[in-house]
Amino acid sequence: AQKVTQAQTEISVVEKEDVTLDCVYETRDTTYYLFWYKQPPSGELVFLIRRNSFDEQNEISGRYSWNFQKSTSSFNFTITASQVVDSAVYFCALSEARQAGTALIFGKGTTLSVSS
Amino acid sequence: NAGVTQTPKFQVLKTGQSMTLQCAQDMNHEYMSWYRQDPGMGLRLIHYSVGAGITDQGEVPNGYNVSRSTTEDFPLRLLSAAPSQTSVYFCASSSPNSRDSHEAFFGQGTRLTVV
Numbered sequence: 364a365q366k367v368t369q370a371q372t373e374i375s376v377v378e379k380e381d382v383t384l385d386c387v388y389e390t391r392d393t394t395y396y397l398f399w400y401k402q403p404p405s406g407e408l409v410f411l412i413r414r415n416s417f418d419e420q421n422e423i424s425g426r427y428s429w430n431f432q433k434s435t436s437s438f439n440f441t442i443t444a445s446q447v448v449d450s451a452v453y454f455c456a457l458s459e460a461r462q463a464g465t466a467l468i469f470g471k472g473t474t475l476s477v478s479s
Numbered sequence: 480n481a482g483v484t485q486t487p488k489f490q491v492l493k494t495g496q497s498m499t500l501q502c503a504q505d506m507n508h509e510y511m512s513w514y515r516q517d518p519g520m521g522l523r524l525i526h527y528s529v530g531a532g533i534t535d536q537g538e539v540p541n542g543y544n545v546s547r548s549t550t551e552d553f554p555l556r557l558l559s560a561a562p563s564q565t566s567v568y569f570c571a572s573s574s575p576n577s578r579d580s581h582e583a584f585f586g587q588g589t590r591l592t593v594v
Contacts, residue, residue, distance in 0.1 A: 369521075372519075396581055398582075398583070406567075406587070406588055407585065407587060407588075408569065408571075408585040410582045410583065410584075413581050413582060454521060454522065456522075458581075462510070462527070462529060464510055464573030464574070464575065464581035464582060464583050465510035465511065465512045465527045465528075465529065465571070465573050465583065466512060466524055466527045466535075466537060467512070467514075467522070467524065467571075467583060468524065468538070469514075469521040469522040469523070469524075470521055471519060471520060471521040472521045
């Protein structure tokens with residue numbers, strides 16, 4: 364069975380601090396996809412990144428970076444120099460390759476609060 | 480572009496009533512799915528579909544029915560609402576064949592309260 368664990372329920376930081384959100388997953392599939400989504404207080408779900416299981420390159424997009432390590436089944440998300448606008452709930456999700464993008468299994472989310 | 484449209488946005492039901500949550504997408508996506516979001520539980524998969532005429536159960540399918548007669552629409556039916564079905568429901572669509580391959584596009588959600 365597939366499972367995604369986000370052990371950090373809530374994180375509070377002060378603006379400009381760096382913060383890492385952890386994500387650990389379980390799957391029996393050899394090919395799968397991992398995702399991060401952001402849910403701001405307004406409630407919509409915003410896609411951040413998709414990673415294939417066969418592509419272990421880390422990725423950086425502006426202040427966001429992702430560290431995918433197959434050996435530890437982790438897909439961690441780091442925000443550098445956090446800002447108040449980063450305050451949101453962040454979800455990590457997993458799907459099988461043959462159903463990629465649908466049938467997502469989500470973690471319970473990490474609520475990030477950034478204060479000024 | 481409308482993207483994924485869910486109706487209604489808010490609904491209050493009495494226990495035992497039935498209703499259908501509507502979901503429509505205009506991106507010609509093959510894949511569609513329904514999730515429910517409860518406090519502290521994240522999003523949980525209810526049902527999903529990989530094409531017209533094909534549906535499958537997710538993590539929490541009990542109490543919900545779906546059908547997929549067209550590519551565009553994927554309605555979620557509650558046959559006899561229960562207070563445990565009070566939740567925020569999200570519909571999503573995606574495609575393996577588009578430029579945004581595998582990204583799930585979500586609707587704005589339907590907040591359902593069963594009293």
